Amino acid sequence: MKTSARLENFPIMMFAIVMGMSGLSIAYQKASQLFHFTHVVPNVLAALTSVVFIAIAVTYLAKFLKYPQQVKEEFNHPVRINFFAAISISLLLLSVMYHPINHQIFVGLWWAGMFLQAYLTLYTISFWINRNLEINFSNPAWFIPIVGNVLVPVAGVEIANRDFLMYFFSVGVFFWIILLTIILNRIIFHHVLAQKFMPTLFIFIAPPAVGMISYVKLTGEFDLFASFLYNIGLFFTLLLLFMYKNFIKLEFFISWWAFTFPLTAMTIASILAYHKTQSAFCYYAAMGLLVLATCVVAFVAYKTLYHMKKKEICVIE
Numbered sequence: 464m465k466t467s468a469r470l471e472n473f474p475i476m477m478f479a480i481v482m483g484m485s486g487l488s489i490a491y492q493k494a495s496q497l498f499h500f501t502h503v504v505p506n507v508l509a510a511l512t513s514v515v516f517i518a519i520a521v522t523y524l525a526k527f528l529k530y531p532q533q534v535k536e537e538f539n540h541p542v543r544i545n546f547f548a549a550i551s552i553s554l555l556l557l558s559v560m561y562h563p564i565n566h567q568i569f570v571g572l573w574w575a576g577m578f579l580q581a582y583l584t585l586y587t588i589s590f591w592i593n594r595n596l597e598i599n600f601s602n603p604a605w606f607i608p609i610v611g612n613v614l615v616p617v618a619g620v621e622i623a624n625r626d627f628l629m630y631f632f633s634v635g636v637f638f639w640i641i642l643l644t645i646i647l648n649r650i651i652f653h654h655v656l657a658q659k660f661m662p663t664l665f666i667f668i669a670p671p672a673v674g675m676i677s678y679v680k681l682t683g684e685f686d687l688f689a690s691f692l693y694n695i696g697l698f699f700t701l702l703l704l705f706m707y708k709n710f711i712k713l714e715f716f717i718s719w720w721a722f723t724f725p726l727t728a729m730t731i732a733s734i735l736a737y738h739k740t741q742s743a744f745c746y747y748a749a750m751g752l753l754v755l756a757t758c759v760v761a762f763v764a765y766k767t768l769y770h771m772k773k774k775e776i777c778v779i780e
Contacts, residue, residue, distance in 0.1 A: 470522070471530045472778055475537050476717050477519050478549035480767070483723025484512040485556035487760050490730045490753055492563060497738055509560050516553060541600040544590055548608040551580035555611065559618045573618050577631075580611040584634065601649045602656060603666040604721075609638045610669045616677045625681060632677055639670040659716040665703055668725035671696035672732040685739035693736050697748070700729050715770055719763045726756040 491505035527534045537543045554576030561569040587608040612635030616628035650656065656664070675692035679685055713719075733749035736742065770776050 469774070469778070470526050471533055473522055473526045474717060475523070475543055475546045475549070476720070477523070478546065478553050479717070479720035479724065480764075481512065481516045481519060481553040482549055482556060483720050483727065483760055483763070484508065484515055485553065485560050486724045486727030486731070487756055488512050488560050489556065490727050490734065490756060492560070493731055493734045494749075494753060497734060509564060512557070512560065516557060520550075539590075541594065541596055542602065542604065544587055545604045545607045548580065548583045548587065548611045551576045551583055552607065552611045552614060554579065555614045555618065562618060562621075569618065570622060573622055576611075577615050577619065577623075580615060580631070584608055584612055588638070598649050598653055601646055602660050603646055603663040604660070605642050605646060606639065606666045606670055609635050609642060610666075610673055611635075613639070613670065613674045613677045616681050617673070620680045628681060632674075632681060635670070635677075636674055639674065643667075643670075658713055659718050661709060661713055662716070662718045662721040664706075664709075665722050665725040667699040668696055668703070669728050671699070672725065672728040675732050676728075676735055679735060679739065685736060689736075689739075693732055696729050696732060700726075700752075715766050715775075717767070717776060719766065723756070723760050723763055726752065726759055730756050 488505055488508035491500065491508055494500045495502050495505055523534075538547065554572050558569050558572035558576055561572060612631040614635075615631035619628045619631075650664075671692045675689050675696060678689050678692060682689075710722075730749060730752040733745050733752055737745035737749050767776070
């Protein structure tokens with residue numbers, strides 16, 4: 464396939480790669496601080512994640528400049544529109560990742576991610592309201608624009624006013640509860656998800672895991688509500704691991720990266736829970752999830768490179 468054709472079909476979902484890699488980088492940063500792991504691994508991951516983000520951002524910008532109509536169609540697509548929030552989430556995650564590395568980059572990325580997230584939340588929810596969407600269009604990817612809101616306070620506590628950050632936290636938690644009901648209804652009572660969207664089931668883990676991290680950052684406490692959020696995230700993690708047979712025979716799609724960020728978010732939540740409680744359970748959960756997330760990210764990255772080499776990515780669907 465010609466390079467121009469591949470650029471035209473370069474999907475917005477590619478930013479999910481940055482989400483998974485930055486999440487793993489942050490998990491190793493936290494592990495190195497709390498468990499005295501080597502700093503080499505998080506530093507290498509941070510550098511690699513930065514290169515991948517720049518490569519994907521430049522490529523998508525080139526698509527926008529050369530094929531603006533294709534980008535517009537994605538932005539008005541009932542499913543793909545949700546993945547545009549992966550850009551703002553990537554910026555926010557990179558901000559957290561750069562916090563111990565460079566203060567100016569940390570602050571700049573947070574402001575950019577916060578403003579973009581605020582806009583995309585309003586646009587996406589107004590899109591849902593104004594379009595006559597069918598129930599089958601709903602899937603766990605709808606959580607992506609919502610997760611970005613609860614992610615804003617994670618790094619923002621050192622930059623912005625707490626009341627300002629509570630706006631994002633409140634919007635994120637409110638719509639998480641609403642969408643959880645809608646999407647569970649769609650999955651249980653309607654047609655099963657298409658094979659390519661099966662990995663997005665892992666996104667169920669992200670809102671409570673990120674919400675718990677955000678709540679603890681805002682309050683400084685690991686109280687009953689923080690424990691509630693953590694255990695809901697843990698339940699969805701165990702549920703999806705219990706359902707492993709649903710995933711082991713899936714054909715590869717770029718949506719496989721939906722496996723990665725939720726697992727890294729739950730890993731970071733477990734590390735934070737251990738830091739606050741010194742619970743042996745949280746320690747072993749953090750270690751087990753760190754190993755699992757590392758293996759999953761490495762495997763999905765290998766499969767992505769393998770299929771890129773075969774030119775099976777960035778093709779017409």
